[in-house]
Every structure is written in structure tokens, then in C-alpha cells.
Amino acid sequence: MAEREFSESTDRIVATEPVEVRRYATHTRINHWFTAALIILLILSGFALFWPRLFFLTALFGGGQNARYIHPILGVAACLSFLLLFLQLWRLNLMRREDVVWASKITDLLAGHEERLPELGKYNLGQKFVFWGMFWLLLTMVVSGIMIWQQFFPDLVSIPVRRWAVLVHAISAVLSVLVLIVHVYAAIWTRGTLSAMTSGKVTGGWAWKHHRKWLREVARRQDKPPAE
Amino acid sequence: MTDTAPPPTTAVSNPPVEPLSPNLGDGDVVLASATPNLPPPTRQLDPVAKLIDISKCIGCKACQSACIEWNDTHPEIGVNFGSYENPHDLTSEMYTLMRFNEYEDPDTGNLDWLIRKDGCMHCEDPGCLKACPSPGAIVKYSNGIVDFIHDKCIGCGYCISGCPFDIPRMSPTRHVVSKCTLCSDRVSVGQGPACAKACPTQAIVFGTKTDMIAHAEERIVDLNARGYEHAALYDPEGVGGTHVMYVLPIGDKPEEYSGLPADPKISAVVEGWKGPAKTVGLAAIGLAAVGAALHSIFAKPNEVSEHDRVEAGRMVDDILGPEETAELAVSNPDETGQG
Ligand code: HEM
Ligand code: SF4
Ligand code: SF4
């Protein structure tokens, strides 16, 4: 069995004609969608307070008082859920030399010349950007969120600090929505990606085109030593 | 049909005996929190003001008691911590607080006992209202009174960050904020505020803002003549003026009065948060969403080609060899999804 550098232990080729590769284990997918659901609820309850014309969204939570009550609790839950996801995914999301080359040729990618870009492991720089972006933004939001959590931490920070915290919280929330737009958009534009998080599997063609080093390593790891 | 109460011009008159309907209604609201399209007010009331003449205050706290009684609040029984201040801070049950400070004049060495009645200043440009995310939870009437509407308050505490005077207090049990109402419920039926009514020395007076400024000017002339050459009216411009004003004997050092800010204004951080952060933020989100939608309609998606599929098969075959490949193809038939 070869060393693992570009793949997770659960990644494997599950079919060969045509080739199909398992990209995410069931627990990872549940973890992903649970986090996503919490973040959607956070966006709905948070942006209701962000802009007066969105205040009506508080009705989804049973009114303003309830939305205000539930939002930070969902926030802590989302951060814990993301933490579990983070522990599973961080290693393959570390930056690598080829990411820089990949980024410098991003226009080739958009123009449909992906073959001119370097071969990649399980994640490209865009995916890593979403991963680390969400990581840092959630961290910022949980820290600033606790500072402005009136019900349970009314005296944690002084009023001037609290003003900064609410500003930082609001800006991070906007940035995280932008990251999520990039995330969803990239998953749809790059056809064949969504199945990775629904069924857990991707086609061989997809893996070869976008994550060739990953596909090669997964195949090598499955190559049994020659019989006797 | 009852007559409408006339706006009060003083706090000392006794209440009328005939029933009167209130004179503050929806048509008198000039600003409401989180309500960008507020209908214009139907009339303009004369701005009112409460003037607190610190030189006349004896620190008796009759105003505090009157406030508790009129507003039916129930402050906790406190403990003595070595000061006359009681309770130790404004609370959701204590809308006004006499703050005591001992001040030694650096020039004369005289000790002054400075007593300031703290409470909402009823700002012309209220930071609490600017910060509030809940439509109509904070309103300002055309007579200048800023009022919290408890039914609409969601308990987020943003107003606490918005206020330059550190006034609103959250009730830990009801999860709504409270502060001095300038006795809007009394004013609306022609009565001056309870604190002004109770004050035994007339240190607190109430009336139209014009009258109160005129009265303050007389008081300042008097104070000047008694050696308080810096006596001044406190009606800070940074918040557009206030509807609670002070006559400060030491007018050049408002901070000495238990931290009364010399130049209060809505914090630039709050302005940034409620201004550009929201408009730029929403515009960015809108642009990104529209851009993504347009791109997905008009631009070619990144699709996997037949060539990629063949190459993938070849790579896997090369590594695994024909035997293993064939084995995988049959050994996992049920693991094969539609991918
Ligand atoms: C993806 C995650 C999150 C998003 C998108 C989000 C979004 C928002 C937004 C837009 C606001 C309104 C800010 C404004 O009006 O300017 C807000 C308020 C707030 N957020 Fe978050 N937030 C998130 C996570 C968190 C977390 C992790 C906490 C942790 C405790 C938290 C606690 C709060 C609190 C206490 C408020 C004040 C209002 C309230 O009590 O509801 N948020 N959030
Ligand atoms: S606590 Fe109430 S009054 Fe204060 S900002 Fe929030 S909703 Fe508005
Ligand atoms: S003093 Fe504070 S609470 Fe009172 S009106 Fe001004 S900003 Fe609002």
C-alpha cells in the first residue's frame, strides 16, 4: 500500500467501467449538510437584523425575540459542527507549491483550458480558499458573536469594544455569504461536483480532469501486490 | 368625545380633573428605528426639554423616588459601598441616578461635591435609535422625546452600543431595554415629568426647549456673578442637541460630573456599522449573486469530456492492471451509483 499524500483513507475506486471514485464517506457528508443547514439558518436569522427590509425573516423563527435568542445558539452549534468537518479535511487543504502555479493560470481555467494547469491532489486553490475562508470567518464570528451576546455575556466587554465586535461580526457575515456564493457557484459550474457531497462519489473523468494526482494515488493504494 | 390634552409647558401645574385624550400619537413620530419609509408626521409639536440645574441640586433623590413610583419599577435593595450613589448604576428598574463626585478645584483647592442626575438625554440624533434593528422599537416624537416601545424590542442590546451616554439597560428577565421616557405618558396628557414635579428645589424644570434655554441663560448669568465664570449650558451639538440639558457650574469640565462626555457623538464605529458596512455589504452580496447567476446562464459550464473519461479509465487500468480492474468492476456492483 502506497503512502497517502493526496487522499483520505476512505477514498477508493468503487467501479471501473466506467471508473467511479468515492470522495466523501457518509459521516463526512452528514457533517457537511448539517453544518450547511445551520449556516443557512444563521444567515436567515442574522440578516433579519442586518437590514430592516429583511426583518420579516424573524417570523421564520417565531418573531424577533426568538430569532435573537436562537441565532447565537445556532452559531455555537454551527462552529462545533464545522470543527468536526475541519478535523477531517484540514490536512489535504494545506497549501502546496502547485497551488501558486494553478492560481497564476486561473484565466486558462475560466477559458476552458484546464489542461494547461498543473495536476492537483484532492483540492484546488479555490476549494482551499473556501475551506480556510469559512474557517477564519466562523472563528471571527464566534469570537465577536460571544462579545455581543447580550443574554448570556452582557458584561464581557466594554461598550467601545462591543461596537467593534458588532461591526466585525456584520462584516464577517457578509464575507462568509460571499464565500458561500463562490462555493455553491463553483460546485455547480464544475459539472459533476455535486455528487461528491450527495452520493459521495464522482466519476473517473471528473477526477482525472480536476484532481489527477488524487485519482492516481487512490488507484495506486488499491493496487494489490502481485499474487505469489 | 374628550378633548386632547395640551402639551405641558411646566412641571409644576397640577393635573386637570377632566378626562383628556393623549396628545402623542403615531402622527407625531419623526424617527423610528429600522423604518426607512416612515410616513411624515402629521404636525410638528413644540420641542420640549428638561433642564437640570446642578447648582440647585441638593442630592435628596426625590426625583429618583418619584421616577420609581411613577414608572412602577422595582429596583433591588442595594448595599452601601461608601458613596451616596444608590443603586450603584442605572438599571432596567432605575431610569435615573444621582451620581456623586468629589472634585478639588486645582486653582483654589476648594472641594466641590458634584451631584449629577444621570439618565437618558433624549438626543436630537439618538444613537440608540440608529443602532436598533427592530422596526419601531425606538421612536422619536416631534417634541424631541425618545421612547422605547417594549412590545417591539427584541432584546438584542444594539441600542446599548449605539448610545453615546451609556444609558439603556437590559432587563435580565424580560429581555427588553428600559430607560427614562421623559415621562412621555405624563407629557402626553399635559403633565411635566415626575422627577421635575417632585424636585423640592426646582433644580429640575421642564417646558419648551426655547423656554428652558432662556431660563438656563438667566441661571448662568447668576452663576457667573457668584464666581462660576465657566458656568455653561450643556446641550451638546455632537448629538444635535438634547432634550435633557444641564446647567453646569464648572461648564468647561463636564467630565468632572461623573464622566459626562465633553463632546458626545454617535461613535464612528457605529456609524460605519449602520452605514457603509450595510450598504456596501448588501451591494457586494447582490452583485456576487447576480454575477454568479448570469455566468451560469450564459457561460459554458466546465464539463467532463469523453476524452477525460477515457483517460481516467486508462490511468486506472494502467495502475491496477486488467485483472484487478475486472475484479473491481464485478465485485462492487451495488456500490456503483449514477455519479
Ligand atoms: C455563519 C455564521 C454566522 C452568520 C452568517 C451570522 C450573521 C449575523 C448577522 C448578519 C448579524 C446581524 C449583525 C447586524 O445587524 O449588523 C448577527 C448578529 C449576531 N450574531 Fe451572528 N452570525 C453567524 C455566527 C454567529 C456565531 C457563531 C455567534 C456566536 C455566538 C453569533 C452571535 C451573534 C449575536 C449575539 C448577534 C447579535 C444579535 C442577536 O443576538 O441575534 N453569530 N449575526
Ligand atoms: S434591545 Fe430592543 S430597543 Fe435596543 S436595539 Fe435591540 S430591539 Fe432595539
Ligand atoms: S441618551 Fe442614549 S438612550 Fe437616550 S436618546 Fe440619547 S442615545 Fe438614546
Ligand code: SF4
Ligand atoms: S422624566 Fe420621568 S422617567 Fe425620566 S427620570 Fe424623570 S421621572 Fe424618571
